[in-house]
Amino acid sequence: MTKLQMTLQQVKVLTYASMRARYRKTIIGFIWVVLNPILMYSVQAIVFTKFLQLNLPDYYLFLLGGLLPWIFINSSWDFCTSSIVSAGSILKSFQISPLTILFSSILENFINFFAAFIILVIPTLLFSDSLSSGMILFPISLALLILFTSFTTSIFSLMYVFYRDIKYITHFLMSILFFLTPIFYPPSFIPSQYKWIIDVNPLYMIIAPFRACLYNTPLPEILMMQLKGFGVVLVLGIIFTTYWKKCKNEILFKI
């Protein structure tokens, strides 16, 4: 068994154990975790179509493509940022890498996201007028979303070991970015003089190709979006690797 296979095995075991403990305590357990994004999606869909009367074709699909990846990123930042510190006693006691702990909590969050996604996307696609041909490129967009979330969460989680107020900053960032990122409104609503805001928004560069695959967008346009998303992921990967190399020896000392 290679070192990578052993690490993956440990990630699987920790994720399963954590989920088993979490959902044993509540009656509806896992259903509640999945229900949360479904309720959020339903309320926003009603408010924006019925109250604010946003007139976009297939708005339910448009909102789903933007809101679900946003919920995944937001909950990962929220749920996993403190995972290394919370597992301090385990890391100090056993020969486990902090990254094993981190990736197991990201995986747990991804399972919740994916369950909600499947529950929501299948009926929405069935009731929509046309099935997007962009679905062929969907696995690439999903991979970009997973990598973006893993890298940003890992960077924040490592920073949290040394700077405990990073959680407040991520909360603050997410509250602002929810309105600055075209999640519930299309980018065409933004006046041209403010377009630069979405051009420099890495969150949008990841959410845009995810939504484009679901929401009838020409394939070349999706590929261009994915290329931008790949650039963002590459930069984040370099930042994460550099930061990890710099601080990995100090983690056990600080937690």
Next chain:
Amino acid sequence: MKFSSKSEQIVSVQNLNLVYHVDHYTNKSIKDLFVSLASSPIKSLTASARYYHVLQDINFDIYKGDRVGLLGINGAGKTSLCRCIAQMVVPNSGQVVVNGKTRAIFDTSIGIVPELTGRENAEVICSLLYPELSHKERQEVIEESLEFSELGEFLDVPYLKYSKGMQARLSLSIVSARGCDLLILDEVYDGADIFFREKVSARVLNMIKNSGAVIFVSHSLEQIEEACNKVVILDRSKVIYNGDVAQGITIYKNLLRK
């Protein structure tokens, strides 16, 4: 880290140095950084980093059959040295040569997921300690360890309800279940009752006979005398003694009197 091919030598530590960033001792926040940068930018940007030498020029070897007692007052660097040998921390300079598989445990009162039962935690601990084993082999280790722990019906009670002694029983039973080239036990007997400590000691000694070596870290000189055939003393980040147990204990007692 390099791996030696000498069959009898299990560990070789050469000129090992480990340094930590002193600033990481203090609880800093992004706000603190921002305030210090805004109030005195030149001082903040030009301030040189402060370092603490945790381990300094450490040299020693461990051979097959060695049961090394690592002694030293609190803060001498015992745990950091063990973590370097267990490859949990990379030394800043020098090298640690480990010939074979290392298994280390630094605290026996840790439940990976305290909400789960002792039996379920045993499954998780076993996966973390023995990732190289197949599913079937791991199940055998779990069953054998649970029987050895004598926790009986408490195995199906949530781990968070366990006393320190029960926690130690579970962890020590699993960690000593299979032989390895080097076993590192850092103050892990603390909490276990005398009866169980004797039982585990016998099992560990038997394990050593069949496999490699052990590093014991303990403040109990009685335990060191009983279980070890060699002593290494650390004082202020340096090795000050490496040799016979009886003489080592005398030197350590003198060190405590100072």
